[in-house]
Amino acid sequence: MRYNCDMDGHSFFRMLRNRPVLAFVGGFAIAGIAIGLIVLFTLFWVEPMSAPEQAGTVRFNADHFTLWYQKGGQGVSSHGALSEELQQDLSDLISLLQVNPDLIPGKIDVFIHDDVASMQSSIASRKSPNSRGGYIAPLDLLVGEPPRQRLAELVLAFGWGECGSQLLKQGMALYAADPKRNFHAVVAALPKRLYYSLPELILMEKRGRFAESAYDQFDSPYSTASILFADLRDLLSLSAHGEASLEDIAGLEAASFVQFVIETEGGIGAVKQAWGRGSTDSLISRIDSAPLAEIGRAWYSYAGEHGKESSDFSMLTAYYRLAAGYPDTAWTECSAWDESDLTQGERMIAVRCALAVGEFADAQRLVSQLDEGDKREELMGFSSLYTGWIVQEATGVRLFISPQLPAEERPELSVVEKLYNGMADRLALSAADLPERITLFFYPNAGDRDAGIHLAPLSGEKNATLHLVPSDDVALELARTLPVYAWRRDTYSQLLREGLAIALSREASLLEAQGRSLRNEGRWYPLASVDYGMTADSTVALEGGILMNYLLDECGGGAVRDVWIATSPSGRYLSFDSALAEICHTTRKDIEEVLFRSILSLRKDQ
Numbered sequence: 001m002r003y004n005c006d007m008d009g010h011s012f013f014r015m016l017r018n019r020p021v022l023a024f025v026g027g028f029a030i031a032g033i034a035i036g037l038i039v040l041f042t043l044f045w046v047e048p049m050s051a052p053e054q055a056g057t058v059r060f061n062a063d064h065f066t067l068w069y070q071k072g073g074q075g076v077s078s079h080g081a082l083s084e085e086l087q088q089d090l091s092d093l094i095s096l097l098q099v100n101p102d103l104i105p106g107k108i109d110v111f112i113h114d115d116v117a118s119m120q121s122s123i124a125s126r127k128s129p130n131s132r133g134g135y136i137a138p139l140d141l142l143v144g145e146p147p148r149q150r151l152a153e154l155v156l157a158f159g160w161g162e163c164g165s166q167l168l169k170q171g172m173a174l175y176a177a178d179p180k181r182n183f184h185a186v187v188a189a190l191p192k193r194l195y196y197s198l199p200e201l202i203l204m205e206k207r208g209r210f211a212e213s214a215y216d217q218f219d220s221p222y223s224t225a226s227i228l229f230a231d232l233r234d235l236l237s238l239s240a241h242g243e244a245s246l247e248d249i250a251g252l253e254a255a256s257f258v259q260f261v262i263e264t265e266g267g268i269g270a271v272k273q274a275w276g277r278g279s280t281d282s283l284i285s286r287i288d289s290a291p292l293a294e295i296g297r298a299w300y301s302y303a304g305e306h307g308k309e310s311s312d313f314s315m316l317t318a319y320y321r322l323a324a325g326y327p328d329t330a331w332t333e334c335s336a337w338d339e340s341d342l343t344q345g346e347r348m349i350a351v352r353c354a355l356a357v358g359e360f361a362d363a364q365r366l367v368s369q370l371d372e373g374d375k376r377e378e379l380m381g382f383s384s385l386y387t388g389w390i391v392q393e394a395t396g397v398r399l400f401i402s403p404q405l406p407a408e409e410r411p412e413l414s415v416v417e418k419l420y421n422g423m424a425d426r427l428a429l430s431a432a433d434l435p436e437r438i439t440l441f442f443y444p445n446a447g448d449r450d451a452g453i454h455l456a457p458l459s460g461e462k463n464a465t466l467h468l469v470p471s472d473d474v475a476l477e478l479a480r481t482l483p484v485y486a487w488r489r490d491t492y493s494q495l496l497r498e499g500l501a502i503a504l505s506r507e508a509s510l511l512e513a514q515g516r517s518l519r520n521e522g523r524w525y526p527l528a529s530v531d532y533g534m535t536a537d538s539t540v541a542l543e544g545g546i547l548m549n550y551l552l553d554e555c556g557g558g559a560v561r562d563v564w565i566a567t568s569p570s571g572r573y574l575s576f577d578s579a580l581a582e583i584c585h586t587t588r589k590d591i592e593e594v595l596f597r598s599i600l601s602l603r604k605d606q
Helices: 009-018 019-052 078-095 116-125 148-161 167-177 184-189 198-206 215-221 231-234 249-265 270-273 282-283 293-308 314-325 327-335 344-354 360-368 374-385 413-426 446-452 474-487 494-505 508-520 535-555 555-567 574-583 589-596
Strands: 057-062 065-070 108-113 138-141 392-395 398-399 440-441 467-468
Touching: 057 078, 065 078, 065 589, 078 108, 078 148, 108 116, 116 138, 116 494, 138 148, 138 215, 148 167, 148 215, 167 198, 167 249, 167 270, 184 249, 184 293, 184 314, 198 249, 198 282, 198 293, 249 293, 282 293, 282 413, 314 327, 314 344, 314 440, 327 344, 344 374, 360 374, 374 446, 398 413, 398 467, 413 474, 413 494, 440 474, 446 467, 467 474, 474 555, 494 535, 494 555, 508 535, 535 555, 535 574, 535 589, 555 574
Parallel strands: 065 108, 108 138, 398 440, 440 467
Antiparallel strands: 057 065, 392 398
16 A cells, blocks of 8 residues: 655544554554653753762662662672672671661662772762762772671661761771671780770870771761861872771771670670760770770780680781881791791781891792782782892891992991981980881882882881982981881971971081071071971971970980870870970970070170
8 A cells, every 4th residue: 555645634634543553553652752752861861960970870779789880980790799799798787786677778879989089079979069869878889899898887877876986886897897807816916016005096086096987977877968178188088998907906906895895795785785976985884884994904915815816816916016117026927937838918928028127039939929919919019129139237227228229329337327326315215115127228219119118017107117219318217217116106296296307317516507597697486486387497497406406405315205295196185385394394485595595696606
């Protein structure tokens, strides 16, 4: 049958009336097209505009979870496995933590990010005023990150409610993430200089040095609905990991303390009983009314005894000895292991310890026994970097010198030894205050230094290891490191910190001459108010050095130590001037008057 393509509208409708089946099918087709257009409009215009933070993402729904990935991002292909892992972890956590399942939201939005920058961007978008997602229970993960610890934080937040104690929150989340782990092994393995007592942990928390987790800051139902200006710095400095790092000593100690409560007070219910608003000390008193110091001693004793039973105790002992500035003791620990029966973790620690004492051949052999993976590549990089390096040792000092350094740029062991011993004497340090050996690596360039700087765990002030290039001032870097290491804490006062470093690393006669020049040139800033930000940094450093040189001479290293600790955030957190008045019974103004009458007298230059 042929149809006239030029038929008018009336003819078309007459045809439809005469053929009802055709009209019926055509109506459905038109309706289908209209619905399709509406769906497309919703998907590609309405939905992105109503929830702009979802632009550029792809989602997968599975049981309790909606998984959000970046389009074309990593991990999309493994969303099914992650969904199963999340579902199993959720079920386990609800049971372990004795949570009513009805308290957990029916849908948990899990955002999986390729890197920290993507996580920051996603959080900022979701927390912006333009966000329309309405995410009741968001959870941020990095690709490949085990989700259980972050999920534990979510289950605790919704199942147990708000808690005012970072110590209990972090400790409980770590424990819940791995309840079969013996967290006491960390406490048992820690040298005393790295261990935080219970009162110290609580003080750290009060001073804001017990960092909130990323979940607490941005995903928790108790976090702010939008990012405030005060939160912006935290977001920009966000570093995310879903497993406890061995460097997070405070967090691991918190997990040990929670485990101690669970094991000695009748189970998880004891921690749940303490959970709630209020300070850590007040919440702990719900469990035990004894003084905190007494509870802390009981925990330390219990952890020390039970931690030694853990299979990873020996490895942790070597790790934390290296981290505390005892590389020789750490390597001795590793050398006693049966090399044919080492775990991968033990081999990795042994490689670091071998390199830290200059046993390069042993390190290369151990690296060759590691399984393929990122850690093997990292340790092979360390081993290759230090091949052929020169190792020099003296009492208390070990130097590693790159063969690429020209002879004129290589340090002299005797000079470094004299500097170090002179500083230790001036600070009145005992053998217990010092590392086995302070270790200095001398690299030919910044690139090599950056590659080697993480050989030993923790910072240089903790592990007594300095990584230097030819342009560095060796004496100044030693002087910056030694007080923090010896006194186990840092001062909040930059004037005190840098002033002491200048005093220890410069000849007194040079400081005095430069101080008189400042006065002669009219650039001396009143000592009573000088500080960084008030005048040129070079002026502040010089005047601070003169001030601290005076205090070392007149009051001694012990008094300077007391001032340092009193001004520490983990000490009494006094101002520099308050500590000076209380401990040295003087003021900066009084000291200035004495200096002007003596070593800074302008008559000396006449």
